[in-house]
């Protein structure tokens with residue numbers, strides 16, 4: 001049996017500073033290949049939890065296992081390398097490099113991830129395949145990211161997350177700026193491509209209407225307790 005895609009046990013984290021927000025998560029698990037929608041209101045701690053899962057911040061206690069690896073035992077540099085190899089991240093604001101080409105943006109994670117790069121084989125051809133599959137226009141690879149529409153930039157962010165088939169895709173509200181019809185086609189493409197890569201998919205959102213597409217829906221308050229100190 002393969003290791004769970006993700007397993008959190010007794011995790012605790014607090015943002016530093018007065019008026020800090022803290023969060024604890026006794027247990028949360030995702031099976032390999034599973035798709036999970038994590039629902040929570042604005043400010044409830046969804047992005048904080050994703051930052052812990054991606055190793056962008058470190059838990060103060062507990063275990064964050066991604067595949068068979070415990071991120072809490074690693075220093076920041078090792079967590080960054082692990083993320084580049086194993087997790088495709090779609091950020092709320094896409095985080096594309098505006099002056100870089102679409103190709104450079106998509107290929108960026110492979111620079112720090114030799115195993116993922118090897119999986120992508122001919123990386124530029126794979127980037128082109130993903131762009132076509134995600135409905136981006138021909139020739140888009142050479143365009144500067146800042147020249148694209150918001151919807152196109154979002155698709156580039158998805159291609160960057162999917163390239164080299166990382167075992168886990170994590171998406172932070174990627175559909176919040178889209179109308180219902182565009183949301184639906186975007187999600188269809190994301191599921192099709194992450195399914196092809198056999199990646200597990202964890203998406204956070206405040207939008208319950210997305211639930212039907214996922215294997216499972218979890219409400220943040222079912223798995224996490226939060227505390228916001230008075231400022």
Ligand SMILES: Nc1ncnc2c1ncn2[C@@H]1O[C@H](COP(=O)(O)OP(=O)(O)OP(=O)(O)O)[C@@H](O)[C@H]1O
Pocket residue numbers: 015016021040041042043044045046047048049206228
């Ligand atoms: N870098 C940071 N430093 C200090 N506090 C932070 C930081 N990022 C988030 N927080 C605090 O953590 C709390 C939860 O924020 P978080 O972004 O995790 O919620 P969210 O559910 O993702 O919200 P949204 O849906 O609006 O993006 C907030 O009180 C926020 O101020």
